[in-house]
Amino acid sequence: MYEDVVKEVYEIVRPRRKLFTAGPVACFPEVLEIMKVQMFSHRAEEYKIIHRDTINRLKSFLEAEKGTVLLFPSSGSGIMEASIRNAVSPGGKVLVTIIGAFGERYAEVVKESGRKAIELSFGLGKAVDPDVLDKALRENPDVEAVTITYNETSTGVINPLPELAKIVKDHDKLLFVDAVSAMGGADIKFDEWGIDVVFGSSQKAFGVPPGLAIGAFSERVFELAEKTPEKGWYFNLPLYRKFDEEKDGTPSTPPMPQIFGLNVVLRMIERMGGKEKWLNMYQERAKIIRDGVRDIGLKLLAEPGHESPTITAVFAPKGVKGSDVYNAMRDRGFELAKGYGKIKEKTFRIGHMGYITFEDIKEMLENLRKVVSELLKGS
Numbered sequence: 001m002y003e004d005v006v007k008e009v010y011e012i013v014r015p016r017r018k019l020f021t022a023g024p025v026a027c028f029p030e031v032l033e034i035m036k037v038q039m040f041s042h043r044a045e046e047y048k049i050i051h052r053d054t055i056n057r058l059k060s061f062l063e064a065e066k067g068t069v070l071l072f073p074s075s076g077s078g079i080m081e082a083s084i085r086n087a088v089s090p091g092g093k094v095l096v097t098i099i100g101a102f103g104e105r106y107a108e109v110v111k112e113s114g115r116k117a118i119e120l121s122f123g124l125g126k127a128v129d130p131d132v133l134d135k136a137l138r139e140n141p142d143v144e145a146v147t148i149t150y151n152e153t154s155t156g157v158i159n160p161l162p163e164l165a166k167i168v169k170d171h172d173k174l175l176f177v178d179a180v181s182a183m184g185g186a187d188i189k190f191d192e193w194g195i196d197v198v199f200g201s202s203q204k205a206f207g208v209p210p211g212l213a214i215g216a217f218s219e220r221v222f223e224l225a226e227k228t229p230e231k232g233w234y235f236n237l238p239l240y241r242k243f244d245e246e247k248d249g250t251p252s253t254p255p256m257p258q259i260f261g262l263n264v265v266l267r268m269i270e271r272m273g274g275k276e277k278w279l280n281m282y283q284e285r286a287k288i289i290r291d292g293v294r295d296i297g298l299k300l301l302a303e304p305g306h307e308s309p310t311i312t313a314v315f316a317p318k319g320v321k322g323s324d325v326y327n328a329m330r331d332r333g334f335e336l337a338k339g340y341g342k343i344k345e346k347t348f349r350i351g352h353m354g355y356i357t358f359e360d361i362k363e364m365l366e367n368l369r370k371v372v373s374e375l376l377k378g379s
């Protein structure tokens, strides 16, 4: 009866380009298919089955058999804030490592939550230097936690997390990992690496729409959270764990379609042959894109050896703005990502997350070559 209304909205939001975005990314068709299902109560048995199954699959994917995995009705930033408000004492110090815009966000969250941020910044395109981190921890023995952006989406840099985690653990500090653009695209070994909090968002490497955050937490975090005053209600971690254990659910209403979608992706990963095969697919995509970009004559922002498997930041050619490349690619039917933060105008980014075929990558690179050549002629 109201098909016209749907058409009106569809006309505004319908897909117009192939997505190589930083997130939200293109979703797998299988995910979109299950998300159309009619809703029902999140306390119903059917929801509980999917909730438990999703958590069990995530525990295995994140190698978090000792940890507690929880689902949150928020984007990833919600868990960023929860890590501070639950596990750091009011007024306590946090060592925030910064390699780009999302490290800066963690520092803001620390400060806005009434804690003190000791900022340890590295140049854009660089990863955290393990020796510098070690020195900073020796100089600041009173910090309670260290935050690390596993994959810095603004610069396309992946941090050497296992190595950094070892240093943090040697100093016996809490380790909080922002894995928003890493989870699902880069390996996470929660137990082995001694992580205390790691979080991701549905709209990135799992290729699911936004609205769901995924977190894994150590026992130490719950012990601290029990004692931390005024951590609020919405992101009260012990409360989340209680609802998870006792009700196979969440304290407030979860984004059920996203959870069904994530469950489908986790089953797809299993069918594909498991986590290693899936992560290899991400490595392969990233390599083809990096090789293609270099072949066009463009330079990457990431320092060699730390290139991200999920997003590539590229310097625009001399005399050309990053936004010119972005706009010209849009005109050709490809939505890349603009530069972000301080290097917005000098760079553009190519996301490799979600539903992207190798054929699409080839086509995107062919078009990028033409765009760069046309822009250079005009500059």
Ligand SMILES: Cc1ncc(COP(=O)(O)O)c(C=O)c1O
Pocket: 022, 023, 075, 076, 077, 078, 102, 149, 151, 152, 153, 154, 178, 179, 180, 181, 201
């Ligand atoms: C590394 C990183 N951290 C945090 C965020 C914020 O995540 P969300 O928008 O899901 O809250 C993003 C978003 O792009 C990100 O890339």
